[in-house]
Amino acid sequence: MPQFDRETETLREKVFRRDAYRCVYCAEFFPSEALTLDHVQPRMRGGDGSEGNLVAACRACNADKGAAPAWAYLAERPEQRENFLRFAKGIWPRHRRAIMEAVQKQKSRK
Numbered sequence: 527m528p529q530f531d532r533e534t535e536t537l538r539e540k541v542f543r544r545d546a547y548r549c550v551y552c553a554e555f556f557p558s559e560a561l562t563l564d565h566v567q568p569r570m571r572g573g574d575g576s577e578g579n580l581v582a583a584c585r586a587c588n589a590d591k592g593a594a595p596a597w598a599y600l601a602e603r604p605e606q607r608e609n610f611l612r613f614a615k616g617i618w619p620r621h622r623r624a625i626m627e628a629v630q631k632q633k634s635r636k
Contacts, residue, residue, distance in 0.1 A: 537577065538563055544616045545582035552587050553609040562588045566596040566614070566621045578618035581610075597624040601632050 535543075541563055548555050550564075564583035567573030570593055583591070587606070591599045600607040607625065614622075 537575070537580070541577060541580045541616070542582050544577070545613060548582060548613055549584040549587050550581045550610050550614040551583055551591070551606045553613060554584060556582075556584050560584060564588045564591065566617055568593050568595060571595055576618075577616055579621070581614045581617065595624070596621060597628040600625050601628040 539558070542558050542561055546555070547558060547561065549561065561582045562585055563580050564587075565573045565575070566579050566581060569575070573579045573595075596610065600610055607629070611622065611625065
């Protein structure tokens with residue numbers, strides 16, 4: 527893992543370090559240059575650029591998720607959802623609740 531200085535560390539570096547250089551969707555480890563910052567709640571849907579709304583994601587998973595909110599993307603993807611709930615420790619609690627509520631709604635429709 528790269529060396530860091532907490533005083534000069536960027537938000538990007540801080541999120542990658544917090545998420546252990548792991549994509550929270552596929553659970554694979556990547557070097558920082560192969561990771562992207564993903565907005566759990568996309569900015570175009572009212573999300574912000576705070577640490578609680580950002581996670582580390584590999585390029586493939588971020589592209590697959592696209593502009594969908596995490597709750598919508600994860601509702602029908604149990605493996606990615608399990609990884610996200612296990613590894614996305616720094617997200618706002620409201621995001622975690624939204625994911626669990628979407629799963630419950632999905633189950634009640636079946």
